[in-house]
Amino acid sequence: MTSAISVSHLCKTYASGFQALKDINLDIRHGEIFALLGPNGAGKTTLISIICGIVNPSSGTVTVDGHDILSDYRAARGLIGLVPQELTTDAFETPPATMRFSRGLFGKPANPAHIEKVLRELSLWDKKDSRIMTLSGGMKRRVLIAKALAHEPQILFLDEPTAGVDVELRKDMWQLVRELRASGVTIILTTHYIEEAEEMADRVGVINKGEIILVEDKAELMRKLGKRRLTLELRERIDTVPPGLAGYNLMLSGDGMDLTYTYDTKSEHIGITALLDDLHNAGIKFKDLRTTQSSLEDIFVGLVRQGQ
Numbered sequence: 001m002t003s004a005i006s007v008s009h010l011c012k013t014y015a016s017g018f019q020a021l022k023d024i025n026l027d028i029r030h031g032e033i034f035a036l037l038g039p040n041g042a043g044k045t046t047l048i049s050i051i052c053g054i055v056n057p058s059s060g061t062v063t064v065d066g067h068d069i070l071s072d073y074r075a076a077r078g079l080i081g082l083v084p085q086e087l088t089t090d091a092f093e094t095p096p097a098t099m100r101f102s103r104g105l106f107g108k109p110a111n112p113a114h115i116e117k118v119l120r121e122l123s124l125w126d127k128k129d130s131r132i133m134t135l136s137g138g139m140k141r142r143v144l145i146a147k148a149l150a151h152e153p154q155i156l157f158l159d160e161p162t163a164g165v166d167v168e169l170r171k172d173m174w175q176l177v178r179e180l181r182a183s184g185v186t187i188i189l190t191t192h193y194i195e196e197a198e199e200m201a202d203r204v205g206v207i208n209k210g211e212i213i214l215v216e217d218k219a220e221l222m223r224k225l226g227k228r229r230l231t232l233e234l235r236e237r238i239d240t241v242p243p244g245l246a247g248y249n250l251m252l253s254g255d256g257m258d259l260t261y262t263y264d265t266k267s268e269h270i271g272i273t274a275l276l277d278d279l280h281n282a283g284i285k286f287k288d289l290r291t292t293q294s295s296l297e298d299i300f301v302g303l304v305r306q307g308q
Helices: 044-051 073-078 095-105 112-121 137-148 167-182 194-200 218-225 243-248 272-281 296-306
Strands: 005-013 019-028 033-037 059-064 080-083 155-159 186-190 203-208 211-217 227-234 258-264 286-293
Touching (some): 019 211, 033 044, 044 186, 080 137, 095 112, 137 155, 137 167, 167 186, 167 194, 186 194, 211 218, 227 272
Parallel strands (some): 033 186, 080 155, 155 186
Antiparallel strands (some): 005 019, 203 211
16 A cells, blocks of 8 residues: 655755765555654655655655655645644735645646635634734634645645644644544644654654654553653652662752652562662662653653664
């Protein structure tokens, strides 16, 4: 089965000599939500811009549902909707007018019902007669999404789509994303809100310094790289961790009332029983304990640090 997007040995070096992308290989499946994570300057936007035909690659190939982005540009681009980071809108137009214009650029016939449906789903229908310049930043972000959906694309790129959007609008957007995925649209998103990627994505890719350092199903990534933390709430304050417990790499809280032990969930010997015995032998008593699982953010930060 053809991938929704297939990237092979993609490189991009700008005229300044800066190499933004280094031998990128990536396949994105039909109907999935794929989260692309990476620090600022990692190459996320360059990669998206090449796939969407905005920036030319230096070498390598990209196909969109089997259509080469260079030799079959119109067919490839017609399958893609792009919501950019920047709030670039037609300031003097209304939301329906900018959608009609965008739809016309892709050679699509008029479809007022589709335009109304998208605007209603994005809570923009009551703004249908307002000039975009009069809308709030969050509303303008919604207009960008509406514009990207005007020509009924099968693949939607969301480049930092909820930046500057309040919590309520963000929830509405993610509900729309779920509905789009349910209808068969492939979603690729970049986001700084890692908790959103953790909630929404089927797979996660991490890019750093122009290289893809990991692509993994989210659940499998959490299983393979996740760690648990055991936090012990002490009965009495201690100033330092006793030397006899040094092998556990315990972290003592600033107030001396909590000890935290981090362990690998995959390890055969996680050491909790031995730790509790050694705490007892050291005369350290605790009144409560709790465990927490690493978040996707913890994993992401760890991966990026390894690559530095």
